[in-house]
Amino acid sequence: MTVTLGFVGEAFSMNIAMVVWRGETIAEKGFVGELNRLGHHPAIDVFDAGQDRKQLAYILRQKLQPNLNQYDYVYTFGTTVSETVKTFLNGVRPQIFNIVADPLGSSLVDPKLMGTGNIIGVTNTVPADRQIANARTIMKFKSLAIPYNPREINSALIIGQLKTLGREQGFTVLPIRVRPDENLWQEDLKPVLEAQSVDAVYLPPDSFMISKADIVVPLLNNARVPTICAVAQFIKHGCLMGTVADYETLGKLAANIVDRLTKGESVSQIPLQFDPEPIFKVNQTLLKALDLAP
Structure with a gap:
């Protein structure tokens, strides 16, 4: 479905193609x-x-490609759409992505988290230091396991950040390699489920782990392992606590990227954007069940 939006009574100042994965969200309204x-x-x-890859391919080939020259910018929602559109555009038009949990792992930003290849945008992931600071208001853990896909660059970055925070704040970090294989990943997760010496588990913005959120979070909850979760997908499936971004704010941040580009900044001058005031959410029912409630 294609819908044209605009500001009634005003001449249009730019043309934007908005490619979304599951309909318009509050992020697009904010944008x-x-x-x-x-x-x-x-x-x-x-x-x-x-939410259909074939429909996405049809949109790009039959709808966007013939009219690409008429668009000044292309806005994309989510990792699947943003990665696919990146390949399709190949830098021909500025792409502003939104709601991408792992922009570095998806090669949508450079290693310094700056715009690259005519692409920049907004992540819904909250930085690790904010996650840990909020989590430690609930429990003063001394050990933290982090299951991760060793093939994802972003995971190594997060582990490094957590180890630095651990040295500063007095907790140890135990990385657990989880191979992205349907026949192996749950076996790899067993050390986390069985580790009696680990106080909590940090679920990172790892694309593979996020894709298994509906299985991973219940497994950890059933094992009575407290979880700190970096993205909203884990919260949705019952994670104990996590600091998550507000979608309307993320949409506004994406709009401000467009504003900066219209004023002469280049994509490479703009850093990856984060929600500056994310929301700390706690599963109060699970908190009581784990005997962590004050």
């Missing part, structure tokens, strides 16, 4: 609203893939 507030009043064509 459009902020662009209008900034005075841009864009014409926006919305292309909804409906």
